[in-house]
Amino acid sequence: MYISARSDYALRAMLAVAAGGGGTTRPDGGTTRPDGGDGSRPDGGGELVKAASLARAQGIPLSFLQGILLDLRRAGLLHSHRGTEGGYALTRPASQISVGDVLRAVGGSLTTVRGLPAEDAGYHGVAAGLRDVWLAVDGAIAVVVDRTTLTDLLTHQEQEQAPAR
């Protein structure tokens, strides 16, 4: 029900990495390329993007973003390289990374009730049925976010199929 800034930033960063280093259309008209050299860009999938470039392109505080990128790397979604020509890159093609993958990487469980995962809520008496509702909600969310990949988002082809009412 609530998407945190951390999850939001993580998705935007992943999209920017997948797109190859920054958005092309930025509202205030600045250039999104901080360093002059355009660098080698073998269009195949693995070019490295610097954290500073991502932060600038999507308007995310750099030091906050670094912690998020770290989570994404630990979850196995990003590969990083240090040094002068360092940066981040996807470990898999963008078509094989879903929104749910990113959300779970930074947020843990998808649906939480007062901070706890939905499955261990502990209801008494008449409220016992609530647990199943939360699990159903969790399942419904999972269907949407696991079906949508980064490629879908970049090509604007995400079809928002809400289940028939």
Place this chain on the structure above:
Amino acid sequence: MYISARSDYALRAMLAVAAGGGGTTRPDGGTTRPDGGDGSRPDGGGELVKAASLARAQGIPLSFLQGILLDLRRAGLLHSHRGTEGGYALTRPASQISVGDVLRAVGGSLTTVRGLPAEDAGYHGVAAGLRDVWLAVDGAIAVVVDRTTLTDLLTHQEQEQAPAR
């Protein structure tokens, strides 16, 4: 993605009101009826339940619960009566009150991105497609919570139909 304590308490209180004044099974074995007199109980739907009874039955702090009950009353889901034999009652049959009704009464919008409703997120560049994802998530949640009524929960007949993957 995150169900707050306020939403959780609101649903449990509504269920207890619908059930007529408290859970029958409480873990520590105390009686759920605070006052000795059982009072008149015309089993039709409109018996009044005291806030103290609800708080005791579901383990919710009383004064915190009162604020939640106020929201539910303002939203038109509960009817209250003051005085010695006062209490709260549903304004509609439990079969006509959905989980979504209760959630929206206490929480406002169903899906929020960093505190804002999902529809006005304001994405730039490559992240533009994210807005549609959140709207799809919101729709998927709405289907589940609007389909489930309080009666479904009380009779344990809620069928958790996750849409076919």
Place this chain on the structure above:
DNA sequence: CACTCTTCCTACCAACTAAATAGGAATACT
């Protein structure tokens, strides 16, 4: 080997919201 760049990691602070408490005003029944 120095130097620079960048990721990596830890600790810390500020702001906000949720959660809970306390106390008082209004209302209804006896």
Place this chain on the structure above:
DNA sequence: AGTATTCCTATTTAGTTGGTAGGAAGAGTG
């Protein structure tokens, strides 16, 4: 009048989130 109860507001407390700062470790370059 008196009592029980709902109703409403103001305040406090705790925890999470959002954001910042400052290095330490690795990678390339001269």
